[in-house]
Amino acid sequence: MKFVNDSQEHAAGNQLTIRAANAIKDVVRLIDITTEIGGDEFLIPCIECPLDKAQVFIERLRHHFDKADAKMYEEKRRKQDAIASSNH
Numbered sequence: 557m558k559f560v561n562d563s564q565e566h567a568a569g570n571q572l573t574i575r576a577a578n579a580i581k582d583v584v585r586l587i588d589i590t591t592e593i594g595g596d597e598f599l600i601p602c603i604e605c606p607l608d609k610a611q612v613f614i615e616r617l618r619h620h621f622d623k624a625d626a627k628m629y630e631e632k633r634r635k636q637d638a639i640a641s642s643n644h
Contacts, residue, residue: 579623584600
């Protein structure tokens with residue numbers, strides 16, 4: 557988050573936080589509570605969730621974040637390409 561804020565401005569960092577929150581929202585159950593506890597830290601207490609289900613939840617969350625990372629890098633590359641094109 558700090559890298560994004562420092563290199564791309566705080567609005568980009570806010571968008572990254574929103575993407576993270578949306579990725580989490582897509583994975584959690586309706587009974588789960590999700591909260592942001594810091595700029596790039598989220599707390600998700602999984603109530604009444606046995607260990608095997610928690611492991612499945614963690615893998616689903618990782619998968620969603622991998623997709624979000626890929627989209628973020630794709631968007632960054634597209635912006636860099638647009639800047640390079642406008643400089644020629």
